[in-house]
Amino acid sequence: MKKSGESTWKVMALMLMMVLALTPMIAVITVMTSEGGIVQTAFMSDRTANNIIPKPLSYEAGKGKFILNKNTSIYVKGNNEEETEELVKVAEFLREKLSPATGYELKVIKGENTAKGNIILTTVGGEENQGTEGYKMVTDPSGVTITAFKPEGIFRGVQTLRQSLPADIDKSTIVKGVEWSIPAATIVDKPEYSYRGLMIDVARHFFTVDEVKRQIDLAAQYKINKVHLHLSDDQGWRLEIKKYPDLTLIGGSTEVGGGPGGYYTQEQFKDIVDYAAKRYVEIIPEFDMPGHTNAALASYGFLNPDGQKKPLYTGTKVGFSTFMTDSEKTYNFIDDVIKEVSEISPSKYIHIGGDEADSTPKEGYDYFVGRVAKIAQKYGKEPIGWDPIETSPEITSDVILQNWRDSNSAAVEKKMKIITSNASKAYLDMKYNKDTPYGLDWAGLIPVETAYNWDPTDFAPKELVLGLEAPLWTEFIEDQDQMDYMIYPRLPGYAEIGWTPKASRDWEEYKVRLKGQGSRLENEGVNYYKDPEIWGSTN
Missing domain, CATH: 3.30.379.10 (Chitobiase/beta-hexosaminidase domain 2-like)
Known part of the structure; x- marks a missing residue:
């Protein structure tokens, strides 16, 4: 019987190894020998x-x-x-x-x-x-x-x-x-896509130079190569413009909820750019317009039809503000801003916004985004804009669309390059589940699995996809710990979507590797969300 028992044990072990070779999970197999002993062998598939x-x-x-x-x-x-x-x-x-x-x-x-x-x-x-x-x-x-x-x-x-x-x-x-x-x-x-980005909204809530640098460093370890800074909105203007000092002295003096706000001097911005460059990360500045502009309208009266400054705004509504699209004063101001920013920003891109301009008439919007794109190009920059910028007849294929909604047919028809940032998949401010203490859910809940299980080609033809970007909007993100919690562990998955070919990605296999990243994030002091499906309910 001893020989028969040994033979049976060997057959069982061989069968188990064959099964495991077809699965992506690490497993520990326990086998009872004929003599009552226990042999435990850890197997790991090639994947x-x-x-x-x-x-x-x-x-x-x-x-x-x-x-x-x-x-x-x-x-x-x-x-x-x-x-x-x-x-x-x-x-x-x-x-x-x-x-x-x-x-x-x-x-x-x-x-x-x-x-x-x-x-x-x-x-x-x-x-x-x-x-x-x-x-x-x-x-x-x-x-x-x-x-x-x-x-x-x-x-x-x-x-x-x-x-x-x-x-x-x-x-x-x-x-x-x-x-x-x-x-x-x-x-x-080598990477699948050349653009793999993280966006940080520093306008709704301001984050310091050191806090931004820390996020750049953390993202770079996952081969993220673009960090897009949302530098202006209704609640704050965050970059010094020397010709218009009140943009920061007034427009940068508050944030959502009425906090102290803040801004970056041009020297501080250059410091962030240099820090990122040492990690081969490109900083892309954004000034959102013609909507999301109340901080600028509160800083300078000449930007308003009545010549009077708007009140500062500390709420979270969108769509109520607009630049005057038929005023040369507006375009002279924008030209001055883009000129100064171009002199301190080595990125080939500048983001000109374009979303949620609900108070801007469509005809004025179309003319505005086209003209601002040309101003950016005059200073050697490739303009990027949120949808619906692509719907303007003035926008052509030399403008890049950052696509946050499902529609992009006009961009596809024009053969514009597209950065995919679909809100229901890639928005880092969306809650993981209904119990997530921070963030929003208007675009839906985005669990870690949902954040991983998509591809840019779900939203645009492969030949037009420049890459993807995960934006963190900060209306309800107030500090570093909250920022960490919403970014991690989803950002590593977005990084993999941008780097690794679709055919090589698999959720069951990925979550094993992601679990292994948990201790690294802890060692780096990252306050990440410990998804119980990955790290277990006891964590």
Whole structure:
């Protein structure tokens, strides 16, 4: 009977392994042997071979692991001196991220690696088909090599390297007793879409420079490459315009609920832009118009038909304000604003708003958005606008539509590039469920699964999709903790939608990887929503 029992056990184990090979979940299988013993074996399918988000295009597991230690150095080499210097900055970023938890002062060395046990960042040998953001990361016991066509690709690879280390690497103080190892693997990776964005509304509630920087840093680790700042609305004007100081002195003096408001000086804005650029994140400024303009109308009387300043507004209604679309004073003002902003914003984009202009006559709206788009183009910027900007006959294919509603037929007909931000899928201010303590539900509830289970091609033809963006409107988001709670853990899913091809994404497999990100977010001090479907009801 002993031989028969052993044979039965082996058959059972083999059958279970075959079943698991067809599932995306990690499982621990308990098998009773003929002698009453218990054998537990953890299996992991190839599709869950790592917890990296966004999911890499290709992941081939190797043998062994690389162990980071105090003697590890980071070698950098570009195709020329300028590129090498840029890679030095990427290496210094990596060192800054690895040092707090490890206590290691990793050296950054220019040139070829001459010994085992190091990290190599190089564009030498990078292939053009990797594009600007693609990379190849090869890990074996002798070291880690990240190769890319451009330094930006190296930076994206560095985020994969960080996520390949134990989660304790994200702690801010030295951690003892952890082996800082990276599994041996070959990863070949590049993004599906070039635009993967997060929008932060700093107009309804103001957020400080440091709070914005923190969100940029958190988003960059998931390969988000655009952060769109909604800088003006009815409740506040948030960027200094030197020709019109009252925009911030008056228009920036309050927020929803009547709080103190605030604004960024031009130097502070440039500081945010520089901070983001070091993470290869582009800051896109937005000034919403012709609606959502009460903060400007309250700052300068000449923007109003009667020449009088409007009262400041601290409520949450929309659609009541408008610029005068038939006044040259309006267009001179807008020209001045865009000119100043263009001088301090290196982004090729500027967002000109265009949504919820309910108090603007359609004929005036059509003329206005077309003329403002041309002003932006005069200063070398590609204008982006919310729908229904695409319905104006003055708007052509050289304007980008940010599509937040289901309709975009005019944009498709004009062959405009489209950023998908459908409110029922991508709005970060929508509640997870009816018990979510913050946010709204007018576009519907957006659980983590709903946030993940869609694709930009659900809303626009693939050839027109520039990418996607997840906006956080802040009428009812008052502080950093609330902002964290609404952004995470949904943003990693949006990042994956933008990075990973649709055919490679699967919710059941993704939520295993997302669960693995929980401890990382905790180590970074992120007040994320612990979805019980992912982290269990006890959390």
